[in-house]
Amino acid sequence: MALLVGRHVNKIDKKGRVSVPKSFRASFDGQGFSGIYAYPSFKFPAIEACGEAFMQRISASLEKMEMFSEEQDDLAAAILESAHALPFDPEGRIVLPPPLLAHAGIDGEALFVGRGAQMQIWNGDNYEKHRQQALQRARSRGATLQLSPALPTEGPS
Amino acid sequence: MALLVGRHVNKIDKKGRVSVPKSFRASFDGQGFSGIYAYPSFKFPAIEACGEAFMQRISASLEKMEMFSEEQDDLAAAILESAHALPFDPEGRIVLPPPLLAHAGIDGEALFVGRGAQMQIWNGDNYEKHRQQALQRARSRGATLQLSPALPTEGPS
DNA sequence: TAGTCACCCATTGACGCCCATATTTACCCA
DNA sequence: TGGGTAAATATGGGCGTCAATGGGTGACTA
Numbered sequence: 084m085a086l087l088v089g090r091h092v093n094k095i096d097k098k099g100r101v102s103v104p105k106s107f108r109a110s111f112d113g114q115g116f117s118g119i120y121a122y123p124s125f126k127f128p129a130i131e132a133c134g135e136a137f138m139q140r141i142s143a144s145l146e147k148m149e150m151f152s153e154e155q156d157d158l159a160a161a162i163l164e165s166a167h168a169l170p171f172d173p174e175g176r177i178v179l180p181p182p183l184l185a186h187a188g189i190d191g192e193a194l195f196v197g198r199g200a201q202m203q204i205w206n207g208d209n210y211e212k213h214r215q216q217a218l219q220r221a222r223s224r225g226a227t228l229q230l231s232p233a234l235p236t237e238g239p240s
Numbered sequence: 241m242a243l244l245v246g247r248h249v250n251k252i253d254k255k256g257r258v259s260v261p262k263s264f265r266a267s268f269d270g271q272g273f274s275g276i277y278a279y280p281s282f283k284f285p286a287i288e289a290c291g292e293a294f295m296q297r298i299s300a301s302l303e304k305m306e307m308f309s310e311e312q313d314d315l316a317a318a319i320l321e322s323a324h325a326l327p328f329d330p331e332g333r334i335v336l337p338p339p340l341l342a343h344a345g346i347d348g349e350a351l352f353v354g355r356g357a358q359m360q361i362w363n364g365d366n367y368e369k370h371r372q373q374a375l376q377r378a379r380s381r382g383a384t385l386q387l388s389p390a391l392p393t394e395g396p397s
Numbered sequence: 398t399a400g401t402c403a404c405c406c407a408t409t410g411a412c413g414c415c416c417a418t419a420t421t422t423a424c425c426c427a
Numbered sequence: 428t429g430g431g432t433a434a435a436t437a438t439g440g441g442c443g444t445c446a447a448t449g450g451g452t453g454a455c456t457a
Contacts, residue, residue, distance in 0.1 A: 086295055088277060088323040094448070098402090102447055106325065173404060174447080196321050199299030214321070217314040222282065224311060251438070255412090259437050330414060331437080 085110045087197035092207065094192055100176040101193050107202055108175050110134065118170035119177065121204070122162050123186040127213060129196075130183045130204040137200050138166070179204070242267045244354035249364060251349055256341075257333040258350050264359055265332050267291070275327035276334065278361070279319050280343040284370060287340045287361040294357065295323070336361070 091104040103119065111119055111134035121132040133141075145159035169177040184190065188206040196203040196210065205213075248261040260276070268276055268291040278289040302316035326334040341347065345363040353360045353367065362370075 085273065086277075086292070086299055086320075086325075088295065088320050088325055090321060096449065098450095100448090105446060170403095172402095176447090178402090197323075198317060199302050199320050214318075218318055220311070221315045221318055224315075253439060255440085257438085262436060327413085329412095333437090335412085 086199055087202050088199070089197050090210075091195040092192055093195065095179070095189070099178045100172065101179065102174065102176045103171065104195050105175065107195060107197065108171065116168065116170075118168060120166050121169055121177075121179065121183055122166040123183060124203065125158065125161070127203070128187050128206070128209050129213075130179065130187050130189075131201060132169075132204060133201040243356055244359045245356075246354050248352045249349055250352065252336070252346070256335045257329070258336060259331065259333045260328065261352050262332065264352060264354065265328065273325065273327070275325060277323045278326055278334075278336065278340055279323040280340060281360065282318075284360075285344050285363070285366050286370075287336065287344050287346075288358055289326075289361060290358045295320075 085106070087107055087110055089106075091107075093102045093104065095101045111117075114135040116135045119132045119134060120138045121130050123129075124131045141159060141162055145156065145163065167180050167183065169179070171177060179189070179193070183204075187204060188209055189204065190206070192207060194205040194207045194210050196205060242263070244264050244267055246263075248264075250259045250261065252258045268274075271292040273292040276289045276291060277295045278287050280286075281288045298316050298319055301312065302320065324337050324340065326336070328334060336346070336350070344361060345366055346361065347363070349364060351362040351364045351367050353362060
């Protein structure tokens with residue numbers, strides 16, 4: 084699956100529709116459901132979204148954790164319960180439900196942020212503040228990254 | 241994968257296109273995505289770029305920490321979120337987005353610098369200053385390099 | 398029956414593709 | 428060993444296509 088990277092700003096029209104960037108959309112097709120799953124982020128005033136494949140992973144993780152970590156259980160459960168399945172229209176647009184818009188403080192414009200396998204949808208101003216803080220923390224920490232070992236070309240992670 | 245070494249200066253045309261040096265280009269093909277991922281360098285006024293394989297590693301690192309580690313999350317996210325997927329055109333050129341050009345102070349000409357598995361793209365003057373400083377530091381420190389043992393290869397003798 | 402939602406069509410502006418040219422590099426032959 | 432020639436890379440510009448956007452209309456629902 085192609086990676087989701089970068090940022091894209093798209094407009095929300097009067098009917099509440101917003102185009103999902105083509106490059107993101109491309110990552111989600113061929114997953115059974117033509118659309119995305121969106122749910123409010125825990126940590127940020129933002130919407131998190133992913134395709135069906137990733138949602139399956141979340142669901143699977145939930146089942147695994149159940150008997151061990153109550154916290155994880157709550158967390159994953161909250162994701163599934165607050166998630167919305169948002170189908171693409173023929174032009175590749177979705178309609179973000181009011182509760183999600185409210186949570187992220189989005190109105191008029193939506194900022195799509197690629198996070199690898201998932202994406203986030205932000206209010207532009209809120210994201211900028213968040214980003215500055217994140218970069219600040221990264222710099223003060225010395226900006227090193229412990230990379231996972233190289234994948235063996237294509238093995239199952 | 242062939243190593244990226246040396247420096248190349250290429251022109252940016254009116255449409256913002258730059259040829260990626262052929263030798264660099266060759267290192268990035270056969271990775272699924274025909275193009276490079278570019279993001280601003282943390283430490284320098286330069287653009288860093290890599291192929292899909294390297295980006296996948298960053299994404300995998302991020303997924304592992306998800307919902308837990310804020311630090312790793314910040315850093316990996318800062319890279320992924322600031323990254324741009326830049327596809328090659330049929331002639332092997334890419335278009336550097338304005339934000340990246342601004343970060344590196346590039347205009348008119350781009351200096352490609354091989355860094356082994358990755359590459360950097362600089363403004364020529366900035367790079368020269370940076371390089372002098374680096375050499376200066378290396379000299380004053382009496383820089384020595386402890387070589388790792390030769391890798392076991394399948395080559396003759 | 399009114400309202401909402403899903404699909405269809407039209408516009409436009411950016412971007413990718415194609416072709417042409419120039420400059421460099423590599424190679425061959427005298 | 429030098430020049431000349433051929434191939435390949437770098438560069439420039441035009442044009443068609445597609446993604447993003449806006450609006451309209453019919454169908455289904457409450």
